[in-house]
Amino acid sequence: MSLQIELGERSYPILIGSGLLDDAASWDGLPAAAQALIVTNTTVGPLYAARLQQSLVGRFGRMHLVQLPDGEQYKNWDSLNHVFDTLLQQACDRKTLLFALGGGVVGDLTGFAAACYMRGVPFVQVPTTLLAQVDSSVGGKTAINHPLGKNMIGAFYQPLRVVCDLYTLRTLPAREISAGLAEVIKYGPIYDLDFLTWIDSHLEALRQLDPAALAYAVRRSCEIKAAVVGQDERETGLRAILNFGHTFGHAIEAGLGYGQWLHGEAVGCGMVLAARLSQRLGLLSADRVQHLADLIARAGLPVRAPRLEPDPAANAARYLELMRVDKKADAGQIRFVLVDDAGAAHLRPVDDALVVEVLEAGCA
Amino acid sequence: MSLQIELGERSYPILIGSGLLDDAASWDGLPAAAQALIVTNTTVGPLYAARLQQSLVGRFGRMHLVQLPDGEQYKNWDSLNHVFDTLLQQACDRKTLLFALGGGVVGDLTGFAAACYMRGVPFVQVPTTLLAQVDSSVGGKTAINHPLGKNMIGAFYQPLRVVCDLYTLRTLPAREISAGLAEVIKYGPIYDLDFLTWIDSHLEALRQLDPAALAYAVRRSCEIKAAVVGQDERETGLRAILNFGHTFGHAIEAGLGYGQWLHGEAVGCGMVLAARLSQRLGLLSADRVQHLADLIARAGLPVRAPRLEPDPAANAARYLELMRVDKKADAGQIRFVLVDDAGAAHLRPVDDALVVEVLEAGCA
Structure with missing residues (x-):
């Protein structure tokens, strides 16, 4: 096709x-x-x-x-x-x-x-x-x-x-399939909850490389990405929602050194943190957060973030420092992609204090 | 303005x-x-x-x-x-x-x-x-x-x-003014013979930084460049004419090592070679070639190309090798910007043998 x-x-x-x-x-x-x-x-x-x-x-x-x-x-x-x-x-x-x-x-x-x-x-x-x-x-x-x-x-x-x-x-090694599934899962919470439901019921088939399931997952993912990119080729607004989980994820990759965690692994874990942040802001229910975290775990991805520094305050500070160079940052303020119960995504700045709380609860 | x-x-x-x-x-x-x-x-x-x-x-x-x-x-x-x-x-x-x-x-x-x-x-x-x-x-x-x-x-x-x-x-040192004049002069033969006449009669004023002369030269140069670029932003065709003198010029710069000759000096000399090539192909009269070479010399620019190798054949081969990586080349064939007596420019491939002849006559 x-x-x-x-x-x-x-x-x-x-x-x-x-x-x-x-x-x-x-x-x-x-x-x-x-x-x-x-x-x-x-x-x-x-x-x-x-x-x-x-x-x-x-x-x-x-x-x-x-x-x-x-x-x-x-x-x-x-x-x-x-x-x-x-x-x-x-x-x-x-x-x-x-x-x-x-x-x-x-x-x-x-x-x-x-x-x-x-x-x-x-x-x-x-x-x-x-x-x-x-x-x-x-x-x-x-x-x-x-x-x-x-x-x-x-x-x-x-x-x-x-x-x-x-x-x-x-x-492809199983670990790489899992990493790819992180980006497939991503399209659910930000754009299409029906697709999230479909992924939920086809996760095992996808992990086993069932051709029909793979073909649909690739096609639907590309369709959603195309729809978003078509409205905002140069990421002046809407397109940033495709970065759900990526702000935390990029910090994990950079903090551990590129190549330690796969990009998809960092994004999987980053989505759990971003979902928890969405929950703290009253956008996403606890049930939805848990469901997403479970799905990510079932996909074979990590859901606990790595500790970049032994001391909790130093760890949070290191994460914040790494996230402040994120391309979505504006005048030094980190902007996160957050999701809500209706399956829509929002780009907004979040107080450092809330981010620190989520990191404390979410790091291994 | x-x-x-x-x-x-x-x-x-x-x-x-x-x-x-x-x-x-x-x-x-x-x-x-x-x-x-x-x-x-x-x-x-x-x-x-x-x-x-x-x-x-x-x-x-x-x-x-x-x-x-x-x-x-x-x-x-x-x-x-x-x-x-x-x-x-x-x-x-x-x-x-x-x-x-x-x-x-x-x-x-x-x-x-x-x-x-x-x-x-x-x-x-x-x-x-x-x-x-x-x-x-x-x-x-x-x-x-x-x-x-x-x-x-x-x-x-x-x-x-x-x-x-x-x-x-x-x-700006006088040498840099001369280098800039090479690009001013360039706009004449490729696009506007009236401007070439104007440059001819204002060359001393320009070299002495007369404000009115400079203002006009900068404005008219930018106008011509803007007119050409506006028709072909990504250089799929017409825009290449702005590279008059640059194919030889880039080879001079790369062959001597960047920084030996100023870009404008290499372009000035390159225009003389390109004009001679145009003459060999019957596009440009000997008078016009001489007039352009004289103007370039009066601007304080070199008109004899540097020898990149002592042996004439090796020298020509080195020039050809350097010119073959020119961005205007197509399937390994070098394309030159040539000019005619009517003040128009043409982009076309030229037989290596003719280029070798021009190099032999034009190298110091």
């Missing part, structure tokens, strides 16, 4: 299906170019790069491959520059097509490379993780990390096409 | 005048922000940073200053990261306003920093060199250099406003 992301002249289709990677028709209609570059990592590359190259045979004069080390800690300038070095060494011109073959790290980094190389070359997303298929391949957010903050250096840049091959999820 | 650059929702004004830097009214209407960052270099900063800060007093809660080392060789990732470090250390949010106070290097780098920081923050150009006022502050091209090519990593990103204070040109 195909889902169209409507963004005016930057509109593009998302193809979702089983076996798309090996199907030459998946690439029909892409622009001609003398050269193409596949960017992947050392885990995904050995599994799928040769198959993608085979599937693309005949479309480009020359195809190149860059295999980056695997992990969030490599979503940095060194990896980005490795892509630029290859492009320039091969004299790749402005029409060169980039393929991002891998998870969110490969997609975000390759998208940013495409946005910057010669001020912009076209690129195609081929997400091979559940998280990337339901989240990072939609919306045009590209970035690398900075030691002082996640995704701080980046661009809004849309792919020409996203090709989600559900078969690639079969080689 | 003020000139409006029409680019839909990304339209912005260019203010041109004497004393604008010290005039608080120059900044009226800019968005409010808790913080602002002035990016400059160690040459311009001591002259004008305090005055800009004074002129901006009361508009931002906190103002920061980054002074980069001066020179094209510092238009790199290290300098860019220095800006990001400062922004993150100061917890600057997404509304933070960046000011680029300096020449083309500061403007290009600061614009790219603004394009990437948190996926885009607003910025204002305050160009203090003639080259930046007539060229790099208009058009939204931002970039840093890569060891394998100039301006290879960048973005199209428009400023909120450009403020050209002609008084700042009074502290």
Whole structure:
């Protein structure tokens, strides 16, 4: 099936299906170019790069491959520059097509490379993780990390096409499936409580990679994200609701060091904290908080936040410091995505004291 | 006076005048922000940073200053990261306003920093060199250099406003004035032969910084650039004509090492070579070529290209290699901006053999 992301002249289709990677028709209609570059990592590359190259045979004069080390800690300038070095060494011109073959790290980094190389070359997303298929391949957010903050250096840049091959999820470790489910679950409380109910009743099927369940979860997640992004491409307002759980989550990732917890794990735990914050503000009932926390636990995700400092006050201070550089912050005040019982999300500043209370109750 | 650059929702004004830097009214209407960052270099900063800060007093809660080392060789990732470090250390949010106070290097780098920081923050150009006022502050091209090519990593990103204070040109070394005149002269052969005639008769006044002559040269240059960019913001076609002299020029800069020749010097010399190439192809008369070369020499610019290798064949090969990574190249074929007797420019591929001949005749 195909889902169209409507963004005016930057509109593009998302193809979702089983076996798309090996199907030459998946690439029909892409622009001609003398050269193409596949960017992947050392885990995904050995599994799928040769198959993608085979599937693309005949479309480009020359195809190149860059295999980056695997992990969030490599979503940095060194990896980005490795892509630029290859492009320039091969004299790749402005029409060169980039393929991002891998998870969110490969997609975000390759998208940013495409946005910057010669001020912009076209690129195609081929997400091979559940998280990337339901989240990072939609919306045009590209970035690398900075030691002082996640995704701080980046661009809004849309792919020409996203090709989600559900078969690639079969080689994904269970931990990565759980991490992807965090972003699937997210779409429930912020936008669609019916979808949350559906996830609740299909969680085991999803964890067991049931093709029909996966196809629906990926499609509905992309639909919701597309609907939100379509109204606010550059995150001036509504789009921020997609960051539910991410303010706490980014602090966990940065505080522990990138690569310790998976992004989805940090977001899962972050949603529990954000739900508790919503409860303290009278937006969300205790029942709903408990239900969400249970669902996140059943998905195989952590629900207790890591302690970044042994001393409780120092721990809370460290979290606050890390969250204050969040991109949603405004004049030093942290703004949280909160959810309510009606299934709507709200972006608002919260008093530090309340955040400290939630952290104290929620840290392991 | 003020000139409006029409680019839909990304339209912005260019203010041109004497004393604008010290005039608080120059900044009226800019968005409010808790913080602002002035990016400059160690040459311009001591002259004008305090005055800009004074002129901006009361508009931002906190103002920061980054002074980069001066020179094209510092238009790199290290300098860019220095800006990001400062922004993150100061917890600057997404509304933070960046000011680029300096020449083309500061403007290009600061614009790219603004394009990437948190996926885009607003910025204002305050160009203090003639080259930046007539060229790099208009058009939204931002970039840093890569060891394998100039301006290879960048973005199209428009400023909120450009403020050209002609008084700042009074502290500019004569060599920098000459370099700026290269880009002024450029607008003649590609677009407006009447302007070329005007430059010819006002060259001495311009070199002596006559305010009326400067004001007209800056205004007319910006008008022409705006007219071209307005028709082709992302350089898919017409806009490439602004690169007259730049294909050879970029090779000179990269071949000698950035910072040896000024950008404008390389462009001046590059225009002579491009004019000779135009002559070989029957587009431009020998008289016109000679007239342009004389004008460039009178502007204080080099007209003989540097030899990158002692051996003629090796020298030509090195030039060709450097030009093949030019962003206008298509499938490995270098495309040159050529000009004709009618004052129009053409982008087209040229046989290597002809380029070699021109290089042989044109190198010192």
